[in-house]
Amino acid sequence: MGDAATEVTRDRHRTACQKIAADRGWDIIDEYVDQSISATDKSKKRPAYDRMVADYKAGLIDAILCWDLDRLTRQPRELEDWVDAAKDRGLKLVTANGEADLTTDGGRMFARVKAAVAAGEVERKAARQSLAQAQRARQGRAPKGTRPLGYTTDGDVVEHEAAAVRKIYELFAVPDGVTIAALAAGLSGKTGDHIPKGLPVLPSHTRTLMIERNQRREAEGLKLKEVPDDKPWTSSTVLGILRNPRYAGYSTYTPKTLPPKDPDDPNGSKRRSWRASILRDEQNEPVMGLWEPVVPEQLWWAVQARLDEPVRITNKLGNVQRKHLGSGLFMCGICDGPVRSHSTRYRCAGHVMRSREQIDDWVLRIIRERLSRPDLRDVMPDQDDPRIAEIDEQIAQHKGKVKRAESDYDAEIIEGFDLKRIRDRENARIDALEAERRKLTATVGLSPVLDAKDPVRAFEDADLAIKRRVIDFFVEVRLYPHPRGRKTFDPETVKVTPKTRR
Incomplete structure (x- = not known):
């Protein structure tokens, strides 16, 4: 229904209610309108309805007029609250068509029957819609609803958005790489040492969707709606992108009713719910969609593996990004535990305290030499x-x-x-x-360096997260105590061991 028709309908309802108030000699205290918010879905917030309930409880109103009972509520539980109010506190609740007067036993009976019929119809409609959605998913067709970033509603690729999605996946797939917050900041156009380079800047998806809707409304001759201001991207939105199996080409379907989460089952975590939505056939194989994947399957799974890391699940501060080349990556030669950054040094308490600058320079020299060899492609696993x-x-x-x-x-x-x-x-x-x-999938996210014409130059220009990942791919680094009294750097105290690659 268009805006003009909605306005006419609302005015007609208002006029009918005003006439009843005038006929009964009632003063209208306030008007409560929840425009375009259904009374069917109990999960929907209805601000005006909630305000009306609060006003009644505060004693500001003692009668309610509405066009029809289903304009007030379609929830039997809510109706019983109003029935109790009518019986116990004398609330007068009258509909404009005269069908539901809760001040009489016949009106209450009719209201209950009507609410039950309405609830049954809602359930039948929801069941039909769920069956249709499940059928679309089994056929691999794009689901209806709001389009995700990178796709049209029909499942066609929006290339400039898809490029941003690919970059998000490539950057995040790197272990100990950029944070979700840094990706959100990069999409919003912010800069800084912790923000990845080369990430496209996009307007908020909410703003883009409203602009597109207004274009369709304009073509239909309808009134345009207000376009929200361009707000920064949020971490929750980026997380939704990283969790969405549709980007890997998987068809998804999530039933309305899900079993309760089992706290003893790590696979029951909300962080895995997107993975659980992947539809599978009789042989338990994922059903592939008819649309073009934006990211390779192995890249999507690599991202899920990082998202599922225990440090991310238990982290309360949201900061899991390393700020130094070897922190948590290089190991102590005495106990084999990871070293940590301490001021300008790498430190393993009681074992090693080394100059961070000297260690980094030595390790980077070795990695540059390795990247300059002609056999670089031979060590890369087949993706x-x-x-x-x-x-x-x-x-x-x-x-x-x-x-x-x-x-x-x-x-x-x-x-x-x-x-x-x-x-x-x-x-x-x-x-x-x-x-x-x-x-x-060890090289996922490293293609900007390993596939470059000049890998050494690409490594120099890469973000810290990529550099750490390249180092971890090629070598293990162990630090030993530096000889006392010796001021010059001793390479023998840093053991850099190549990792075996097939």
Whole structure:
């Protein structure tokens, strides 16, 4: 319904209610209008309705007029609150068509029947819509609704947005790389040492969508709606992009009703809900969409692996980005633990205290030499390795065993200790498979350096996160105490061991 028609309807409803008030000699205290907000969905916020409830509880009103009962509420629970108010406190609630007068027993009965019928119709409509959405997903068709960044509503690629999505994935896939907050800042056009280079700057997606809607409204001769100001991108929006399986080409479907989260099941975390929405066929294979993927499957999975890292799940400060080349990456030669930055030094308490500048210069010299060799491409793993697909299939099978065990527990076929044993066993196997997949996708996000015409120059120009990832790909670095009394740097105290690559 267009804005003009909506305005006419609202005026007609208002006039009818005003006439009833005049006929009964009632004074109109206030008017409560929730424009274009359905009374059907109990999850929707209805500010005017909530204000009306508060005014009634405060004693400011003792009668309510509405066009029809379903304009007030379609929730049987809410209706019972108004029924109690009419019986216990004398509230007068009258509809303009005279069908639901809660001051009489017949009116209350009719209201309850009408609310029950309305709720039943809502449930039937929701079931039809869910079946249609599930069918679209099984067919691999793009879901209806708000378009995601990088795609049209029909599933066609919006190239300039897709380029930003690819860059987001490539930057974030690097372990200990850029933070989600830094990606949001980069998309918003901010600069700084912690913000990645080369990330396209985009207006907020909310603003872009409203501009597109207004273009359609203008073509239909409808009144334009206010376009929101361009606000900075938020971390939650970027996280939604990184979690969305559609970018890897997976068809998704999430039922309206989901089982309650099990706190003992790490796979039940909200951070994995996007992965759980991937639709699978009878053979437990992911259903692929008919649209063009924006990122490779292995890159999407590498991003999920980083998002699922325990340090990210338990981190409360939101800062998991390293600020120094070797912090947490280089190891102590005495205890094999990671060294930390301490002022201008790398430190392992009680074992090693070394000059950060000297160590970094030595390690970078070795990496530059390695990148300059002509056999660089020979050490890179094949990103199309069929083993990656096998791993995904095996992980799905192990997760299926956990789900079956949970069903058996609910049916009282197995005991709680059996469920825990199965979970522990299968989750351990899943962890091992995911670790293997991370090794096979080791170069994800490093193509700007390893595929460059001049890898050494590309390495020099790269962000700190990429440099750390390149170092970690090629070598292990262990620091030993520097000889006492010697001022010059001794390379023998830094053991740089090449990593074996197939």
